[in-house]
Amino acid sequence: MINLEWLRTFSSIYECKNITEASKKLNMTQPGVSKHLAALENHIGKKLFERTTRKLTPTEYGRFYYSQIKSPLQELEKVEYYSNQRVKKQRHAITIGCTTDIFRKELKYVIYSFDMYIVTCFGNEKELVEALENDKIQLLVGIKKHSKYDHEFTFFKNEELIIICSNDIEIPEDLKKDEKQLIKWLQKQTWFTFDNEQDDIKKFWETRFNTTPKIIPRYVLPSYVDIIESIKHSQGFSVVPKHLIEEELKHSTIKIPFEISMSIDHKRFYSYKLKNSNSKEINMFREQMEITNVNNVSVKRNSQKNQNSFAKPNQT
Structure with a gap:
């Protein structure tokens, strides 16, 4: 069987035209290069070079042989190169779980830049917690804290909760001044x-x-x-994260029936099993999220600064 290294050596000698330069290119000793050439010539039973004091001149068969192996050898070297690159750059893989809301608003436009293999599973929070416990998911993103299982929680983000209702709902004026009656009325909606x-x-x-x-x-x-979309097209109330209704409020497709004096914050977390074999992948995902969030904040601040600078009138 022919040795691929013999062909590489022959190709280098042919292109360099002498043993010395070929050995430098191949990072081999000169005797090693000569040994490869002799082995190849012995295997095919043909002389490939005429030897002179200064250089090697390919024989007629040597030129023919080089033309036959050049393209296949280059293709093999490409395969070897990309195989080595894949081995050097091993991407980590992780399966995450989240609600469709978290995916749409927090992950959809950022995780595609992560240098990881990511499988995303959707479900309600109860289903996701069960999937984590049963090792079908390694990391939950944007989950509420629970006490059902011994899962680890680390802070993900704060959400402000707000009450919303359909645009055509009007709270009677007399109820706005009577809290007890307002509560009764709201509970019937x-x-x-x-x-x-x-x-x-x-x-x-x-x-x-x-x-x-x-x-x-x-x-x-x-x-x-889906709750927000339903309230836009029917009558009803709900309590939802405020950041999800910015566009709806801007276009007046829903409304906030009454304001409250203090904000109502709701914390969301990353969640994972304390004992798991994916700590490296979990930390990598969280770090990428943190970097992305910092960059996004920076972009928003710069954008706001630019808008403010354009808005300032020229002073003379």
Whole structure:
């Protein structure tokens, strides 16, 4: 069987026209190069070079042989190069879980720049927590803290909760001055909620009215974006993260029925199992998210500065 290294040596000698230069190119000793050439000539039974004191001149068969192996040898070298590159640059792989809201608003336009293989699983929070516990997912992104399993939580972001309603709903004026009557009226309205636990509504209610809501939601949807879209086209109330309704408020497709004096913050977390074999991938994903968020904040600040500078009138 012919040795690929013999062919590489022959090709280098042919192109360099002498043993010395070929040995430098191949990072080999001169006796090693001569040995490869002799082995190849012995294998094919043909003389490939005429030897002179200064250089090697290819024989007629040597020129023919070089023309036959040049292209295949180059293709083999390409395959070898890219194979080595893939070995040198091994991408880490991770399976993450999140709600469709988190993916749309936080991940959709950033994770494609991560130098990782990423599999994304969607579901409601209960399904995602179960998937993490059963090792179907290595990392949850933007999850609420729970106590069902011994999972680790690290801070992801803060969300401000706000009450919203359909544009055509008007709160009677007399109820705005009577909190007890307002509460009764609100509890009779059609409500959309993120899950049966009603965590967002409860948190809002306790902060605004210092009591527990007595609400039976008409519709339970596993996506805030879907809740907002539903309220735009029907009558109802909900409590949602404020950052998700910026465009709707701008275009007046929904409204905030009343303001409250204090903000209601809701923390979201990364979540993963304390004992796992993917700590490196988890940390890498989180670091990439942090870098991306810092860059995004910087871009927004620079954009705001530019807008402000253009808005300033010329002073004379």
